[in-house]
Amino acid sequence: MSEEKTFLEKVHIKNFLSLRDVELPLKPLTVLVGPNASGKSNILNALQLLKVMMVSENLPPVEFIQSRFWAGEANHITFRLQTNAEETETEYKLRLKAEARHPFDVEELLVNSVKAISIQNGQGIVQDEDGENETQYRSNKLALKSAGDYGNKPITRALTEFIKGWEFYDFQPELIRRHLEGFPFIIENIPSGELSESPKLDDDGSTLSELLSYWHENTPDRFHSVSKSLAASTNIRIAQSEIDGDNQLCLLEGYKQPIPLKRA
Secondary structure (H helix, E strand, O other): OOOOOEEEEEEEEEEEOOEEEEEEEOOOOOOOOOOOOOOHHHHHHHHHHHHHHHHOOOOOOHHHHHHOEHHHOOOOEEEEEEEEEOOEEEEEEEEEOOOOOOOEEEEEEEEOOEEEEEEEOOEEEEOOOOOOOOEEEEOOOOOHHHHOOOOOOHHHHHHHHHHHOOOOOOOOHHHHHHHHHOOOOEHHHOOOOOOOOOOOOOOOOOOHHHHHHHHHHHOHHHHHHHHHHHHHHHOOEEEEEEEOOEEEEEEEOOOOOOEEHHHO
């Protein structure tokens, strides 16, 4: 996304698969802990559905939405997001039905208590974030997708881009460890030009080693930002240290000896 600073502070999801009514406050690093089948994955699946609806030209089929209803009995799915965008409090609510004509029962966006979006069954109003330029809205598409494209709606636009930019990962520790074993974490051993452009972090995390090494060598500000954020949440840093005469990326946990990342 652009330079806007947006943070998701709270998620409230109702009637999505196993999630009857779940409210989740979030911090910069939130870890979901629980036994299998406790709903952790479904929280991410629900947010993924919201992103898909925001970026796709077409909505998911009615049958797909119906199959996501809680216990097969509910008749709607509700999302409520509380965010801080550019130091402005916002609240977005969306209630989704399994209907082709009017799939969105309710869509509302509050920006500092101003209803920038207020839609019911495809009809309502969209206005600027200062309460001016009220416009009638009539469509079966998400208002949030396009509302920020006109008028004075910088926060609306920031929220839209924020949701569109969500990425979801299912890190597999065993895959990451196997990949680490074959990657030259001694910085000088990485052949020149081998990492000519920044690797993309894949869904299972197996390219994490290449990504960190590339950032360390080519975009140190980004690398240090990751290390700083990790330290703020866990008291662990990532840095380059000398091990047996070689410079390697290591975990620094406050002990005398750093831990090479490939053995962490």
